[in-house]
Amino acid sequence: MAKIGVFVCQCGNNIARTVDTADVAKDASEQSGVVFVEDYKFMCSAPGQEAFKKAIRDHDLDGCIVSACSPKMHEATFRNAAEAAGLNPFKVEIANIREQCSWVHNDKEIGTAKSKDLTRMMIQRVKYNRPLERYRMTMTKRALILGGGIAGIQAALDLANAGTPVTIVEKEPSLGGNMARLSETFPTLDCSQCILTPKMVEVQNHPLITIRAFAELEKLDGYIGNFKATIRQKAKSVIDKDCTGCGDCWEKCPFTVESEFDMNLIKRKVIYIPFPQAVPTVPVIDRANCPKFLKDKCGICADVCGPDCIDFTQEDEIIEEEFGAVIVATGFELMPNVYKEYGGSSMPQHLIPKKMNKKQRAAQPRSTSGRLPDVINGLEFERLASASGPTGGEIRRPSDGKKPKTVVFIACVGSRDASKGVEYCSKICCMYTAKHTMLYNHSVDDGKAYVFYMDIRAGGKGYEEFINRAQDEGAEYIRGRVSALRKKGDKILVKGADTLQGCAVEIEADMVVLATAMVPQADAIDFAKTLGISYDKHGFYSEQHPKLMPVDSSTGGIYLAGACQGVKDVPETVAQASAAASKVMQLFSKEELMREPEVAIVDKEHCMNCWDCVTVCPYLAISPEEVKDRNGNVVKMVANVNPGLCQGCGLCNTVCRSKSIELQGYTDQQVYAQITAFEGAFV
Amino acid sequence: MSKGIVRHDFEPKIMGFVCKWCTYSGADLAGTSRMDYSPHVRMVRLPCSGRIDPQFVIKAFEQGADGVIISGCHPGDCHYNEGNYYARRRNLAFRNLMEFNGIDIKRLEFSWISAAEAIKFTQIIDKFTNQVRDLGPNEGYRALLDPYASRLVKSSEESAA
Numbered sequence: 001m002a003k004i005g006v007f008v009c010q011c012g013n014n015i016a017r018t019v020d021t022a023d024v025a026k027d028a029s030e031q032s033g034v035v036f037v038e039d040y041k042f043m044c045s046a047p048g049q050e051a052f053k054k055a056i057r058d059h060d061l062d063g064c065i066v067s068a069c070s071p072k073m074h075e076a077t078f079r080n081a082a083e084a085a086g087l088n089p090f091k092v093e094i095a096n097i098r099e100q101c102s103w104v105h106n107d108k109e110i111g112t113a114k115s116k117d118l119t120r121m122m123i124q125r126v127k128y129n130r131p132l133e134r135y136r137m138t139m140t141k142r143a144l145i146l147g148g149g150i151a152g153i154q155a156a157l158d159l160a161n162a163g164t165p166v167t168i169v170e171k172e173p174s175l176g177g178n179m180a181r182l183s184e185t186f187p188t189l190d191c192s193q194c195i196l197t198p199k200m201v202e203v204q205n206h207p208l209i210t211i212r213a214f215a216e217l218e219k220l221d222g223y224i225g226n227f228k229a230t231i232r233q234k235a236k237s238v239i240d241k242d243c244t245g246c247g248d249c250w251e252k253c254p255f256t257v258e259s260e261f262d263m264n265l266i267k268r269k270v271i272y273i274p275f276p277q278a279v280p281t282v283p284v285i286d287r288a289n290c291p292k293f294l295k296d297k298c299g300i301c302a303d304v305c306g307p308d309c310i311d312f313t314q315e316d317e318i319i320e321e322e323f324g325a326v327i328v329a330t331g332f333e334l335m336p337n338v339y340k341e342y343g344g345s346s347m348p349q350h351l352i353p354k355k356m357n358k359k360q361r362a363a364q365p366r367s368t369s370g371r372l373p374d375v376i377n378g379l380e381f382e383r384l385a386s387a388s389g390p391t392g393g394e395i396r397r398p399s400d401g402k403k404p405k406t407v408v409f410i411a412c413v414g415s416r417d418a419s420k421g422v423e424y425c426s427k428i429c430c431m432y433t434a435k436h437t438m439l440y441n442h443s444v445d446d447g448k449a450y451v452f453y454m455d456i457r458a459g460g461k462g463y464e465e466f467i468n469r470a471q472d473e474g475a476e477y478i479r480g481r482v483s484a485l486r487k488k489g490d491k492i493l494v495k496g497a498d499t500l501q502g503c504a505v506e507i508e509a510d511m512v513v514l515a516t517a518m519v520p521q522a523d524a525i526d527f528a529k530t531l532g533i534s535y536d537k538h539g540f541y542s543e544q545h546p547k548l549m550p551v552d553s554s555t556g557g558i559y560l561a562g563a564c565q566g567v568k569d570v571p572e573t574v575a576q577a578s579a580a581a582s583k584v585m586q587l588f589s590k591e592e593l594m595r596e597p598e599v600a601i602v603d604k605e606h607c608m609n610c611w612d613c614v615t616v617c618p619y620l621a622i623s624p625e626e627v628k629d630r631n632g633n634v635v636k637m638v639a640n641v642n643p644g645l646c647q648g649c650g651l652c653n654t655v656c657r658s659k660s661i662e663l664q665g666y667t668d669q670q671v672y673a674q675i676t677a678f679e680g681a682f683v
Numbered sequence: 684m685s686k687g688i689v690r691h692d693f694e695p696k697i698m699g700f701v702c703k704w705c706t707y708s709g710a711d712l713a714g715t716s717r718m719d720y721s722p723h724v725r726m727v728r729l730p731c732s733g734r735i736d737p738q739f740v741i742k743a744f745e746q747g748a749d750g751v752i753i754s755g756c757h758p759g760d761c762h763y764n765e766g767n768y769y770a771r772r773r774n775l776a777f778r779n780l781m782e783f784n785g786i787d788i789k790r791l792e793f794s795w796i797s798a799a800e801a802i803k804f805t806q807i808i809d810k811f812t813n814q815v816r817d818l819g820p821n822e823g824y825r826a827l828l829d830p831y832a833s834r835l836v837k838s839s840e841e842s843a844a
Contacts, residue, residue, distance in 0.1 A: 070711045071728070096728075099714030104805075105722040107688040114722050121725065529759060536799060554704070554762070598730070616733075618764045649763035650734030654773075666730055674727050675742045680696025680749075682723065 002033035002127050005061040006119060007052055009043035009068035011098055018102040018111040024067060027116045031123050035059055044074050052078065053085035063091045063126040067119045069098040088131035090597070090665060095122040113681045124677040128669040132597035135643055139225030141588045144169065144323040146217055149177020150570060151329035151562030151577040153199050158581035160208040164588055167210045167321065168203070169217055169231055172261075174278035175200050177331050178563075181261065181379055183386035183393070185570055186435040187466035193277060193388065200279040214284050218318070220531050223647060224557030225324050225593040233317040237285035238271075242309035245273075245281030249301035249310065257289045263380040265398055266390035271301045271310075276388060285310075325557050325584040328541060329577060330527060332563035334377050335414040335421060335517040341484045342413065342514055343372035372485060372492060373399040375512045378432055385439045395443045397511045400490070403444050404510030408494045409433045410482050411453040414517035422517050422538060427567045429515035430457050434467050436513060437475035449475040450507055452482050452496050460569070478505060485512060518567045533558055540566050551580045559583050598665035599646035600653060606660035607638035613652035613661050614639060621645035622652060622661075688722065695749040695815040699726035700735045704762040706754040708798035713805050720805035721812035724752065731755065733766030737777045740791065744824045750790045750815035752808070757795040767795070786824055789814055 006028040010016035025039040036059045042048050043066055055061065064087065066078050071094040079089035097115040105111045143159050145152045148170030156166045168175070182192035203209050212231060219230040238249075250269045259268035261275050268274075270290045273283050285301070287293045292312055302310040337344030374397045376384075387393035397404045411433050414421030430453070437449040456477075458464045471477060480497040487493075494507045520539035521527070528535045533553040534542045541560050544552040551559050559580040562573040587593075600613075604627060614622045625640035639661060641652075650663035659668060701707050707728050713720065729735060732755025740751045753774065755767040774793045782788050792811045796804050 070714070072708070072711060096711075099711040100726065101722075103714040103717055104720055105688065106719065107722070110688055110722045114725070117725055121727075532762070532764065534760060534762075534798070542799070616769065618766070647763060649731040649766050650729065651731065651763070651766055651769055654734055654736045654769070663730065663734065666734060668736065671727060671729070671736075671739055672742055675698065675739060675746055678696070678698055678725055678743065678746050678748065680698070680723065680725060680747065682690075682694035682696075 002063055003035045003059060003061050004031075004033045004063040004065065004123060004126060005036040005055050005059060006034055006038070006065045006067065006123065007043050007055075008037070008039045008097075008115075008119070009048070009066065010039065010041050011068065011102075012042065015068070015098050015102040015115075018105060018108050019097060019115045020108060020112040021067075021115075023112050024097070024115045024119055028065070028067075028119050028123060031120060033063075033127060034123060036061060043068050044077055049077070049081045052081050056082060056085040056087050061087060063093075063129060065093055065095055065119060065122045065126055067095040067097045067115060067122075070094070070096050070100070090132040091126065091129050093122045093126045093129065095119045110682065117677075117679055117681060120679070121674045121677040124673040125670045128667065128673050130664065130667075132664055134597055135595040135599075137225060137593045137595050137644055139588070139593045140227075140322045140324040141165075142167070142321075142323050143325045143327060143584050143588075144217075144227065144229055144321075145327045145329060147177065147329035147331055147562070147564070148172075148175035148211070148213065149329060149331045149562065149573075150179040150196060150199075151331065151564075151573045152177070152327070153196075153203055154574045154577035155327045155329060155561050155581040155584075156203055156209050157199065157206070158578050159584055160206045162581075162585050163208070164585065165208045165210075167212060167323070169212045169215050171214070171216050172274060173214045173236070173272070173282070173284045174274045174280070175203065175211065175213065176275070176278070178333075178379070179570060180275060180277075181263070181386070182382050183389070184435065184439060186431045187460070187462040189435070189438065191387075193386075197277045197279075200277070204279045211280055212319075213280055213282070215319075217527075217530065220326065222322075223645075224555075225587070226644070227323045227326060227557065229321050229323055229326075231319045231321065233319055234284075235287070235314040235316050236282065237287065237310065237312055237314050238282055239309040239311055239314075240280070240282050242307045243282045244307055245283075246306060248304045248306065250283055252300050252304045254298070254300065255289065255291060257286065262383050262390050263377075265380060265383055285312075325559065325587055326531070327559045327561055327577075327580045327584065328531065328533070328553065328564055329561040329580075330521055330524065330564040332518045332567070333521055334379055335519045337375070337377065337413070337514060337516060338420060339413065342410070342482070342512075343375040343485055372487060372512070374404075374492060374510065375485060375514060377514050377516045378429070378436070381436055381513045385436070385443065393443070395440055402510065403447075405444070405446065406448050406450070406507065406509045407437075407440055407511045407513060408482075408492075408507055408509040409436060409449060409451045409513045409515065411451060411515045413514040414519075415515075416454065422519065424517075424538070424567065425457060426515075426518040427457065428518065428569045431460070431463055431466065431569065433513075433515050434458075434470035434475070437470050438473055441473050441475065450494075450509070451475055451477045452480055452494075453477060454479070454481070460571075480505070518563065520564060524564065531555070531558060533560075540564065551576055551583055557587065595643075596648070596665075597643075598648040598663065599643045600641045600648070600650070600661050600663050602639050602641055603660040603662070604638045606658050608658050608660070609637045609639070610657055611639070612655045612657065616651045616655050618649065618651065619645045619647055621647075691816060693816060693819060695723055695812060695818075695820075696747055697724040697750045697752060697812060697815060698743040698746075698748040699724045699752045699754070700729060700732075700739055700743075701726050701753070702732045702755040702762075702767070703728045703730055705756040705760070705798050706796045706804065709796045709800050709804040712798065713801035716801055718801060718805045720808045723812050724808055731761065731763050731766035732770035733761075733763065733768075735770060735773075737773060737780075740777070744786070744790075744821060747821075747825075749818070749821040750792065750811060752792040752794070752811055754792075754794045754796045754807075757797055760797065786821075787818060789818060790821060 256267035
């Protein structure tokens with residue numbers, strides 16, 4: 001006979017307000033097998049847990065139900081408490097009467113009836129819970145970092161300095177990401193490259209960090225502690241280990257194409273490093289544009305290369321490596337200008353394919369090549385203002401290279417616009433627009449900067465002061481939206497509204513800078529599917545808990561850092577990267593990994609080797625096994641589960657014809673028991 | 684004592700089989716956000732919608748459920764990569780079987796609700812509850828259980844008379 005204890009929590013008034021907990025406890029006490037009930041104010045409090053442990057010991061309970069909040073909150077708490085009291089932790093179940101009852105129904109009669117039902121269902125279920133033991137597993141104490149922007153760099157350095165070997169995979173030829181594009185950073189106006197490039201060099205020189213630039217993650221298998229990554233090292237056409245980064249090849253290369261790093265504002269060579277401080281300083285050949293690959297002509301780079309490290313026959317290399325944890329730091333990009341009134345294409349956001357090939361991407365409207373060449377976005381302005389940029393730090397407009405005397409900055413382009421853009425606030429635009437006005441005013445003495453804004457959002461250390469400083473330095477802030485940009489001679493006529501003065505405004509500008517919204521990388525959703533992590537409707541990766549687990553992804557062992565998780569400025573990105581690194585250190589600090597025992601097991605007597613389970617298993621965790629008699633003859637073949645690979649989805653359990661494979665913790669018996677107790681009583 | 688919830692002549696009994704990664708979390712989010720929804724549903728937490736055996740549904744109907752709701756992660760979002768695809772196929776085949784057996788397939792709801800879709804969760808529960816309430820008690824299934832039982836009872840009554 002089972003000896004079950006039922007503990008009903010009042011959760012202060014959270015549950016007690018809509019559920020008569022005493023009545024629930026009384027009803028539970030009448031169920032067969034229940035020998036102890038308690039109705040307590042806060043079961044999760046220290047005295048509550050002590051009472052829980054004491055009841056287990058005193059009444060020698062072999063199963064416990066805690067009718068309280070969601071199992072996501074306190075299942076672990078009570079299972080640990082049970083373990084401390086000598087009861088197998090998997091004999092404890094939670095009936096969710098707070099999130100799924102008291103908080104969503106405001107009728108005490110109905111709430112009580114539902115709580116009784118939910119508790120009864122769990123009482124029946126727990127009778128069939130088996131005592132389970134956690135599995136101990138080894139792990140590979142190496143971390144994989146996806147993305148070599150500031151988030152990836154910070155996480156890699158933190159981990160490597162703590163003694164963990166790290167591999168960074170970056171799809172571009174160099175580390176640096178979007179931060180390397182910035183000229184100066186708010187609110188201190190220190191030069192972005194001056195603070196970033198020393199870190200890049202530190203990464204390069206660190207003995208524990210391996211950089212895989214110009215590489216992409218193709219596949220990620222495995223689970224926390226034991227991931228297996230398949231990385232495609234794209235052919236650089238240059239032999240890494242021999243290259244000295246002397247630069248002879250890209251100086252002599254006669255062919256040029258638009259530079260992605262410089263936002264297509266300038267040309268780069270076909271064999272190139274994205275920017276002078278690139279790390280690693282190994283050039284790559286852009287095969288899509290190189291005449292050697294297109295028509296088998298040229299080959300100058302190979303002729304001039306001293307160490308003879310140009311290899312036109314190099315092929316993509318597939319590397320398989322094992323890791324214990326993954327940090328995703330894939331960053332952001334700017335929303336394309338979809339506003340016809342701002343010189344872009346009017347293609348609605350939702351029609352733009354999420355994943356674009358190179359051709360489609362090239363066909364995307366770009367403000368610099370659109371109808372109005374002097375309408376640019378924030379990152380393009382950063383390149384214009386950057387000392388290492390196409391104009392050497394002088395602000396000159398893209399169309400004719402003149403110094404613009406009047407510049408209009410438009411904030412919230414795409415942000416906070418549910419109809420055509422994105423609903424959220426991109427958070428950094430107010431600040432970088434203020435920074436842009438300052439950079440502009442410092443560069444062009446007699447220039448005039450206008451800012452059209454909706455609201456100024458400057459929540460941050462020194463941020464509000466920075467906005468005030470921008471205004472003091474001559475930027476004119478106009479509260480209102482811009483309705484149209486028209487070409488007028490070699491100028492742009494900006495038509496807008498000033499909602500504070502209640503009048504229409506027209507400004508003849510030499511250049512217009514749009515603060516377009518920050519969006520996830522175009523292939524963010526496909527990449528999330530490769531990794532098996534969840535994402536929100538915009539394509540930002542979801543954290544496990546918005547407040548308390550901001551760096552854990554939905555999958556164990558995969559952590560998030562930076563703007564791939566949501567819009568962020570540099571300090572926040574760095575903070576999150578360090579947090580993700582510390583999570584990995586926490587994981588690696590233990591000798592072994594404990595795994596939950598909720599995996600499938602096979603009843604070898606009844607297995608009739610149909611192999612349906614082998615077919616459905618998404619993790620290839622089930623394989624045929626021979627059963628031999630005492631003479632060593634194979635009697636039959638049965639399925640065998642590798643508990644290290646099994647993730648506990650239960651697909652095998654459902655398809656098994658003879659019901660001889662079952663998922664521990666969610667067995668058929670348990671579920672049927674739960675259903676049998678279902679009464680669905682309304683009051 | 685009772686306020687807010689209107690009583691009807693018939694209150695349906697609804698059983699839910701849901702995936703713990705998406706719908707169960709979505710229901711938790713509805714709770715954390717203090718959304719109101721119909722109190723008829725009792726949910727069974729399972730690791731994946733692919734774990735839902737059609738026999739669970741039959742068992743629930745047998746147990747007196749007037750409606751059963753199955754919900755999992757959106758296609759492509761399964762925590763186990765492909766479990767929800769099996770659930771979807773199984774549902775298609777199973778619906779046909781239910782219809783063949785004379786059970787109104789409006790009593791079986793299949794939906795995708797992610798962990799973030801608390802509002803969708805409450806809407807689906809409310810809509811389905813109303814739908815089942817309109818259908819009335821699931822007497823068709825009870826008659827199916829043992830087609831001779833009612834006749835036997837009747838004849839014994841007759842003989843007593």
